[in-house]
Amino acid sequence: MTAFAKGATGVAMGMAAALAAGTASAQEDPIRIGLLLPFTGQYAWVGENVQPVAQMIAEEVNGAGGIGGREITFVQGDTEGVVDAGTTAAQKLIDVDNVMALVGPTSLSFSGSKNLIIDNGVPMVTPTAGTTELDRACQDVCFRTVPSDALGGRAIARAATDAQYLGEGGTAWENPVLMVAQSPAMVSFLEPIERSFSDFGVEVAKVIEFTPGKPSYRSEVQEALAADPDGIVLVAAPEESARVMTNAFQSGYDGGWFVTQDQTNAEYIELAGADLVNGTYGLEEVASEEGQELNRDFETRYKEYSGDDVKIFGTNTYDSMNVIALALLSDQMDDGEITRASLAEHIRAVSDPGEGKTQVTSFTEGKKALEAGEKIDYRGLVGPIDFDDWGNIAAPFGIRKVQDGAWSTVAVVPADALN
Amino acid sequence: MDLLAFATGLISLALIYGLLAIGLNLQFGFAGVINFGYVAFFAVGAFASAIVTLPPPGSEAYLEASARYDIGLGLPIAAGFIAAALAGALLALFIGAVSARLATHYLAVATFAMAEVVRSVLGNETWLTRGEFGISNVPQPLGGVISPESYALFYLALTAVVVGLIFALLRRLGEKPFGRLLRAIKDDEVSARTLGKRTASAKLRALAIGGAVGGVAGALWTHSLGVVHVGQFVPIVTFQIWLAMLMGGSGNHWGALLGAFVLIAIREGTRFVGGIPGLDEIAAANPSFLPSLRFVLIGLLLIAVVRFFPGGLLPERRRKAPAAPGTAPAHAPPVPVAATDGPILEVAGLRKRFGGLAAVDGAGFVLRPGTITGLIGPNGAGKSTMIDLLSGVQRPDGGTVRLAGEDITGLTPEEIADKGLGRTFQTPRLYPSMTVWENLMVAGMPRGNETLRAGLWSSAARRRAEQAAAARAEAVLAELEIAHMRDELAGSLSGGQRKLLSLGRQMMRRPPLILLDEPAAGVNRRLAGDLFDRIAELNRQGTTFLIVEHEMQLIMRYCDRIVVMHQGRVLAEGTPEEIRANAEVIEAYLGGAVA
């Protein structure tokens, strides 16, 4: 046998074995959900944060008898943070694993897998892509449980420019600086924040875009401080955020900070250090006063489940997965059959508001209501989860502040205050 | 399960990576350029094609897609592919020009860095590329005409046609004198230069073609997805292309293509590691486990391939020389030099220092046309350095060298070779991965036949020149009695045969002056005698020789004159008899021997 033949046989056998393994598990006929997320590469933490929350809900579902007796299982589709790997990962999930729905993708992978998702009509409920690129990208099958960065950015500007949202002792910012990391998930905040500050009568003194992954940001911080800001809005991944804030501290900065909802979690306090982030403002999507309580319950439940604090995208994943699970159940109860097309319709059916609908906040609640023959309206951690035609949600925002090493809510910015 | 759709997408991707691997193969497998920034060509090709074909801002299609990019030329897809090829080629020319003087490691890291600079520019110049947002709605060829269900198949066909055409073209080019020259450069650039080859420009051309191929791959990629995003063009893609090329077998376009299919099979096949029973639980407890395991496997495969398949899965095959041409074998006539009554070579006051050591320290001598001159001296006398200085392989620090009255001091090896000075090396610098016949053909091929154009279109005149070279090769093979080894790799020859072949390469060119560096060292006595007989025969036909040699008997018997070097200077010069009687020479040799 030639060297080539040996190599080719080896690869072929590996593929065959892998495919056989794939089909073998198909016989048990669980409902497969694809996790189309980065698990390796620069954004590997995204997948790592989303998966346990999704699993927690799946265990809740499976523990209660599954969806008509079928269990929910997950298949990872690692997008590696590269466009073409995201596309091939989506291809495998859709064509080979036959997933019923997708949790994900991130903004980067959406660009490459958009056509696949639309052409195959696979419902996706992404907890991770707030990019303004998705605001008008696709109808019918695309949903997201993260508000557009356009809204998040506007909420930050609204709160920062009005002392009533900043809690006790807070003063409105008059000379803000905006620092944004150059990465797909972050840049879409830039324009909305800058424009909104202007709309609310305050001009951003300086916008600094910086390269992610640098070991230090001292010069960038120095440039920011040269504008003598009374507050800095920081839009970056946890690592870079911690680095920028530390470098600013080391450069003697003691003004205010505002971070996006991605950093507004206990995990970030731990990473950056409680002393450092004390007094930092953050954002949280909330449905209402009651929504805040749900958030605290979720934090406790997740800590019990995983032993960890809630990380970025945790709350969004909770809603994404609950919506999918409830839609699956509703679809199954409808005619005993679940297809991708009918699932997309049921995602709307279980989340849209309506007269006489029972409001539910978890799968277990929803299941009870559905089994009682009621129609349901899921209301989540990040808002009422009422999707518009393009699958976007809108929500009031809670303004939170780090006090004594923990986030506490200081105000709520109602949806109409953002106009 | 829709395996057909799955396979279609992957085969298209494998073809695109195959194209990338072929382009890289032309740069490395042929021309030996270690380019660790190949992804940059892929990137500029993708962006160029996208920008050229996007509907212009303000147009109906632009508004309908609620697009937000700033530049779109709205030209047909074909124009996009041409723009992509041009963009890739221009970037390659730029990188080539900037890094022309860099050696292996410096080149590898400099190209790596340049690709990162390109990525940084593409990521930051948002007016051009929309940066981290990327551009969606890149037009797809016949996108509105073909139904979405069959579009993937259509695109696969289109990709196969484009890749097939380029593949055929490059394969043809590889078998032509141009490709042969590139492989010679990869094996030994300095030696190619001493045969008068313009290696820098040939390498630049190979770089440019490789860049253009990478650009076209970028165009194929962006139109297949309908998006272009800078997040694709990270360094890891370059390494994947290298992996594809090395797995397949470098220097071999079929191998590169095959390697890309194996790469995609591994890359996507390892996604199925989750199917291995027993791993589910670990995977559930640790989301990073399976994806990381996948890359651990890919890394181990990479290591294993390099370790156990040194030549790749499809190692480069020995090329068989075409049958001897019908035309009768013919010797090359010696090239006439400009008519001059004076010496053919005049060396005066030549100096070269290496750090604190003066290797050549004001040496001077003259060679008369039609003579054989021996250059002797103890070890370290500066003989080999002298040959390097005369042939331009090293630049002298001072002094002059005149060839047939013309000053050639400080010229490049290829310029000096063109002026009629040939040389061999002490350790023969052949092209070990090429056959004996190919070694000769490279040496004998006129420059006009080694151009890119000649590789793409053949003309009657060029065919005649190639036949003439082939006929000469037959004559040289017969003359040196190595005709039976014509299809052996030069790297597999014995020491003596290598010496013969390096003389044979000069016989293909027949320059009026040949410098031989220890032609008989390590050659058995009988073969050495034969070799010197050939030299004497060539000399009778008009070639002048300067021979560095330790074998005194041969020197005394064959040389008309002898130059003795000692400690970088010329100690004595004269006929063999005069030298034999020179007391100083005896002293130097004995002294040298004792020390």
Add this chain to the structure above:
Amino acid sequence: MIFIQTLVFGLALGGVIAVSAVGLTLAYGVTRFINFAFGEFLTLGAFFCLMLAGMGLPLVWAGLLAALIVGVLGVLLARAFYDPLMSRGLLPLLVTSVGIAFVVQNLVRMIAGSNPFRFPLPLMRPIDIAGIFVPREQLIILGVALAAMLAVHLLLRFTMLGKKMRAVADDPALARVAGISSRRVLDATWFVSALIGALGGILLAITQITVAPQMGWHFLLVVFAAVLLGGIGSPYGAMIGGLLIGLAMELGATYIAANYSYAFAFVVLIAVLILRPRGLLGGRG
């Protein structure tokens, strides 16, 4: 004022780069290939230090012990993967080292997960010298960097091992003839290279506050740039190159554009290489 402040920042970053670059270039001198897995020594150093500190060891001891562990790992890796290929030329080694980088980085991720960890150094306000802020962490980094470079200098100049390393680097064939066991020198070189790399990784962790599996791989290109700028194989060149690249990055971020600061460092490198193809202090290839 801003200029001086930028210089201060640049020097500290340069110190981290310089230490790492010295480790990489030392190995090159003896082995003649650029080790793409070198970044993983940095990552491993930082993670082991974090782990040992988490087990209650004082930070200094944790750092030293981590460096020693990585040094030994370096020798083992080299023996298993590089040594069998030493006679096969440049490319197989380069590609193997890329493969090792993949394997190590992902093994770390398999065990530690993808989320970054905080490096346990307390938060400190800077020292204010006439309006110039000098962060205390930077003083620590510069101190360790200077000590490490001094140690390398002493090792190369005054120890038998250092002399042998230099001899092998100058002329491997001659060194063999002179009876220098290349096996021992090779092992020692890998040990020192990996150990210094781990130290660089710990300094990097102090600089960037966080520790993550891909930290070394990301930093590698900057280290390469420093090594090339100084001239491959020249430890003193690597020190100078590291400081220059650090300064270039911070100056670029301040005076050109923050989003181009990496690009600016590479442009400096390429410009230097156009003028001096073997780097600032590189004499040979």
